[in-house]
Amino acid sequence: MEKTRTLLFIITMILVGFGLVMIYSTSAVLAERNYLDSAYFLKRQILWVIIGMIAFFLCSVIKLDFFRIMARPFFLFTVVLLVLVLIPQIGREVGGARRWLRIGSLGFQPSEMAKYAVILYLADRLNRKHSQIKKFWQGLVLTLVTVGSVSILVILQPDLGNSVIIALISVVLLFIAGAKILHLVPFFLASFPVLYFFVFRSAYRRRRIMAFLDPWKDPSGTGFQIIQSFIALGSGGLTGTGLGASRQKYFYLPEAHTDFIFSIIGEEVGLIGTGAIVLLFVIFIILGFRIALKTPDFFYHLLGMGIVCLFAGQVIINIAVATGCLPTKGTPLPFISFGGSNLVFSLSGVGLLMNISGAKPKKKKREVLFKNKTVEQTPRRILRT
Amino acid sequence: MSGVGGRLRSIFIALITISAFSFLMWRLYWLQVEKHDFFLGKAKKQHHISQKVFPHRGKILDRNGRDLAISVPVQSIYGVPGEVDDIDETVQVLSELLNLKPQRIRERLLRKKHFVWIKRKVSEAASNKIKELKLSGIHLLEEIKREYPGGELLCHLLGFVNIDNEGLEGLELTFNKQLRGKPGWRKSERDATGREIPFLRIEDVPANDGSDIVLTIDMAIQTIAETELNEAVISRNAIGGSVIVLDPGSGEVLAMANMPKYNTNKPTSVPQSHRRNRAVTDMFEPGSTFKPISISIALNENIINLNDRFYCENGAFRYAGHTLHDSHSNKVLTVKEIIEQSSNIGAAKIGLKMGRERFFAGIKGFGCGEKTGIQLPGEIRGVIREPSKWSKLSIICLPMGQEISVTALQLICAYGALANGGILYKPYVIDKIRGDKGNVIWEAHPQRVRRVISENASSEITKAMKGVVSLHGTASRAIITGYSVAGKTGTAQKVAIEGGYSHELYVSSFIGYFPADNPRLVIAVVLDEPKPDYYGGVVAAPVFKSIAKKILHYLEIPPDIDVSE
Numbered sequence: 001m002e003k004t005r006t007l008l009f010i011i012t013m014i015l016v017g018f019g020l021v022m023i024y025s026t027s028a029v030l031a032e033r034n035y036l037d038s039a040y041f042l043k044r045q046i047l048w049v050i051i052g053m054i055a056f057f058l059c060s061v062i063k064l065d066f067f068r069i070m071a072r073p074f075f076l077f078t079v080v081l082l083v084l085v086l087i088p089q090i091g092r093e094v095g096g097a098r099r100w101l102r103i104g105s106l107g108f109q110p111s112e113m114a115k116y117a118v119i120l121y122l123a124d125r126l127n128r129k130h131s132q133i134k135k136f137w138q139g140l141v142l143t144l145v146t147v148g149s150v151s152i153l154v155i156l157q158p159d160l161g162n163s164v165i166i167a168l169i170s171v172v173l174l175f176i177a178g179a180k181i182l183h184l185v186p187f188f189l190a191s192f193p194v195l196y197f198f199v200f201r202s203a204y205r206r207r208r209i210m211a212f213l214d215p216w217k218d219p220s221g222t223g224f225q226i227i228q229s230f231i232a233l234g235s236g237g238l239t240g241t242g243l244g245a246s247r248q249k250y251f252y253l254p255e256a257h258t259d260f261i262f263s264i265i266g267e268e269v270g271l272i273g274t275g276a277i278v279l280l281f282v283i284f285i286i287l288g289f290r291i292a293l294k295t296p297d298f299f300y301h302l303l304g305m306g307i308v309c310l311f312a313g314q315v316i317i318n319i320a321v322a323t324g325c326l327p328t329k330g331t332p333l334p335f336i337s338f339g340g341s342n343l344v345f346s347l348s349g350v351g352l353l354m355n356i357s358g359a360k361p362k363k364k365k366r367e368v369l370f371k372n373k374t375v376e377q378t379p380r381r382i383l384r385t
Numbered sequence: 386m387s388g389v390g391g392r393l394r395s396i397f398i399a400l401i402t403i404s405a406f407s408f409l410m411w412r413l414y415w416l417q418v419e420k421h422d423f424f425l426g427k428a429k430k431q432h433h434i435s436q437k438v439f440p441h442r443g444k445i446l447d448r449n450g451r452d453l454a455i456s457v458p459v460q461s462i463y464g465v466p467g468e469v470d471d472i473d474e475t476v477q478v479l480s481e482l483l484n485l486k487p488q489r490i491r492e493r494l495l496r497k498k499h500f501v502w503i504k505r506k507v508s509e510a511a512s513n514k515i516k517e518l519k520l521s522g523i524h525l526l527e528e529i530k531r532e533y534p535g536g537e538l539l540c541h542l543l544g545f546v547n548i549d550n551e552g553l554e555g556l557e558l559t560f561n562k563q564l565r566g567k568p569g570w571r572k573s574e575r576d577a578t579g580r581e582i583p584f585l586r587i588e589d590v591p592a593n594d595g596s597d598i599v600l601t602i603d604m605a606i607q608t609i610a611e612t613e614l615n616e617a618v619i620s621r622n623a624i625g626g627s628v629i630v631l632d633p634g635s636g637e638v639l640a641m642a643n644m645p646k647y648n649t650n651k652p653t654s655v656p657q658s659h660r661r662n663r664a665v666t667d668m669f670e671p672g673s674t675f676k677p678i679s680i681s682i683a684l685n686e687n688i689i690n691l692n693d694r695f696y697c698e699n700g701a702f703r704y705a706g707h708t709l710h711d712s713h714s715n716k717v718l719t720v721k722e723i724i725e726q727s728s729n730i731g732a733a734k735i736g737l738k739m740g741r742e743r744f745f746a747g748i749k750g751f752g753c754g755e756k757t758g759i760q761l762p763g764e765i766r767g768v769i770r771e772p773s774k775w776s777k778l779s780i781i782c783l784p785m786g787q788e789i790s791v792t793a794l795q796l797i798c799a800y801g802a803l804a805n806g807g808i809l810y811k812p813y814v815i816d817k818i819r820g821d822k823g824n825v826i827w828e829a830h831p832q833r834v835r836r837v838i839s840e841n842a843s844s845e846i847t848k849a850m851k852g853v854v855s856l857h858g859t860a861s862r863a864i865i866t867g868y869s870v871a872g873k874t875g876t877a878q879k880v881a882i883e884g885g886y887s888h889e890l891y892v893s894s895f896i897g898y899f900p901a902d903n904p905r906l907v908i909a910v911v912l913d914e915p916k917p918d919y920y921g922g923v924v925a926a927p928v929f930k931s932i933a934k935k936i937l938h939y940l941e942i943p944p945d946i947d948v949s950e
Contacts, residue, residue, distance in 0.1 A: 029576075176394045220467075231431070233416045234424020247432045247585075250576030271417040275410065282406050289399045293392060305395050312402040316409065323412045 059351025240270030440566030443595030468522030566595030636810030672877025675786030682747030867944030872897025874921030
């Protein structure tokens with residue numbers, strides 16, 4: 001387990017380090033133009049890395065039971081922040097969306113926090129009410145209504161990307177916790193009209209969908225961003241144009257240092273670079289799954305799976321958007337994209353994973369969890385297979 | 386059971402996740418390797434720019450190095466329609482500053498293009514204001530503007546250029562290739578806003594600036610000629626006129642002035658007729674100014690002597706059913722007197738004595754009916770008919786300058802030959818062409834066309850023409866104290882529109898050279914339709930005199946006659 005932890009930590013640091021390099025590469029031109037300081041974004045991100053490392057350290061050493069106790073208050077606190085951010089006098093509006101709370105000069109996104117709050121809350125609730133999960137009303141519906149309200153608060157910002165991720169993670173955790181698949185089907189079906197309503201209600205999302213379906217129809221308008229992303233990735237080829245030698249970052253590709261940083265990586269270091277990033281994330285996620293699967297405690301297991309799935313979901317959505325496999329929506333690439341909230345919570349998530357990997361089995365809990373098993377078969381062996 | 390089930394479900398989730406990553410890897414491979422060439426092409430297309438680097442158009446200078454046509458950098462205003470934020474405000478501000486119609490600007494800014502001109506080559510005040518305002522989507526671009534510091538001075542020779550600095554008229558047209566230079570180009574890359582990324586410049590071929598052209602024109606003399614001509618055309622109610630100052634020893638043109646004229650900086654503000662270089666594009670019947678040429682041919686052929694006497698029929702000579710008149714009736718005149726008095730009958734009789742073939746060969750020799758070859762656009766050949774097409778009257782009309790049309794330049798070149806001892810030179814206005822580093826690429830040398838008359842005939846005709854500019858000649862108003870002047874007046878009836886000669890419209894001229902026996906300059910003055918006075922001796926000779934006097938002063942030519950005698 002020690003090896004897993006070390007490897008997880010090293011991969012995280014490689015990704016964060018590479019992210020800093022790429023943030024400088026992608027943002028220098030923009031920063032020089034807007035702030036006359038090419039390192040403007042780099043400096044801010046370094047500050048966030050420091051804050052993130054503190055959060056990482058705290059999350060990896062604080063006893064996990066503390067998180068379990070804090071799950072419900074934390075969830076409530078998050079709901080309060082999500083409501084606050086919607087109030088015009090408090091939430092900062094950027095580009096038509098009210099997503100940021102101001103703390104000093106730094107912006108903070110409650111929706112980033114909401115993802116962890118939901119995971120923590122669900123892990124605790126599903127662990128405690130484990131027996132009720134198979135009951136449709138008390139187990140499933142009640143749980144879904146609780147987390148669904150968070151998802152709706154996030155969608156009101158509007159931040160469709162994060163609300164979809166919250167809904168997805170919730171379903172995944174319910175599934176893992178043992179919800180009947182038959183029970184999940186109505187929700188699955190019900191999600192379509194809801195999604196349809198939210199997508200086609202707003203003109204800009206509808207345009208994004210259209211652009212996704214046929215970006216070349218309006219290459220200088222709605223299809224612009226995805227085509228510019230294609231051009232960045234495609235012109236990079238196998239080996240790339242060289243680190244720092246991106247052309248697309250000269251204002252061709254919007255959000256080059258945030259949501260579309262992966263495309264510039266593809267342009268500068270080619271398939272070798274993008275492949276390496278994907279590989280690092282795959283190893284990271286496999287290590288995460290290992291930790292989650294090996295933990296003796298069901299709460300830890302759910303928490304670990306939730307965090308790992310969150311990482312996996314964000315990475316997959318980000319890369320899928322950059323490669324035109326999903327319609328454009330603002331989802332950062334964990335550890336790499338510029339942005340403080342996401343980085344701090346991602347590093348906290350890694351901290352929690354490391355914490356989980358070091359968790360000692362608790363006799364009492366395990367008995368409850370595996371009470372149907374025969375005594376001869378030690379639970380550990382089952383887990384190791 | 387649920388625990389194990391949970392873990393199986395977790396493994397199931399893990400597998401889905403891993404397969405999603407596999408799919409993305411395949412997608413990346415497809416985009417980055419399979420479609421690499423396609424997207425690389427797209428990338429190059431949008432990143433690469435190829436810019437023309439405009440050369441500085443060469444200057445035109447006078448013989449003393451005075452700037453006549455120069456190139457100055459100016460700002461042009463263009464728009465990038467996609468970048469304009471507030472179109473209403475932009476249109477309003479620009480229309481006020483640039484004095485343009487708002488609809489015109491709006492229409493341009495609504496075009497689906499990345500580049501539209503708003504206004505080219507604007508004033509410095511306007512461009513500075515626009516630069517200050519920093520309107521989004523409105524940019525400035527430096528261009529080269531042609532400027533003529535002299536304004537109207539030498540306008541017909543210089544000509545002008547269009548907005549793209551291509552010569553349209555005058556020397557700007559003839560020497561467009563030399564003046565223009567060779568454009569360079571710059572291959573580079575640009576950012577999404579269209580600006581060049583300087584350190585990504587791929588190729589930078591500088592422009593070869595155009596050559597400078599140094600004229601034989603002396604602006605001091607040109608200014609004198611233009612001022613005097615201008616005054617004469619106005620005071621004599623003429624519709625136009627030309628003055629040429631030529632060095633008879635080489636064919637160098639020192640001045641060439643025309644009326645009406647125009648400001649070369651605003652060539653389109655006048656009708657096209659103002660832009661003609663009449664000295665080379667317009668022909669006229671020279672009338673009496675042609676007589677010395679005719680008579681010099683007879684002198685050259687030794688058919689006559691200056692002292693030969695001709696019976697002048699008391700002023701009315703009946704020939705081939707027509708009667709030819711002189712303005713003063715004379716019984717007998719010597720050849721010298723025929724020139725001094727400008728006797729038509731005398732000239733006609735000399736013509737009859739020469740015969741058509743010898744006479745025709747002679748005037749052809751002087752270059753009549755041929756372009757002089759001066760490097761100015763629009764030069765015409767004039768009209769002279771073959772002897773086979775002559776009427777019976779032609780042989781008496783031609784010697785006195787009828788039935789023949791010449792340009793002022795042809796005429797002054799012929800006079801150059803009379804003055805310099807009999808050699809016809811090709812006239813020229815370009816002294817040298819200098820490369821962009823000041824090196825001389827090409828230099829003019831006087832070009833002899835041919836000997837047209839003997840030195841003896843030349844000095845004889847000069848002697849006769851000196852008599853014209855004397856108290857008993859027709860051009861007493863051209864006498865310059867202290868200087869010997871040879872010259873001849875001309876008063877030619879214009880051909881009327883309805884046919885025949887007009888009795889109201891005349892072309893009055895005077896051509897003279899000085900000092901008569903060692904001539905430095907020939908000056909031709911031609912006035913078109915002066916009213917009411919129209920005699921060359923009255924109208925044109927004084928213009929010659931005032932120009933000549935000023936030039937003599939300017940060039941510090943010493944007097945050749947001792948006035949005290």
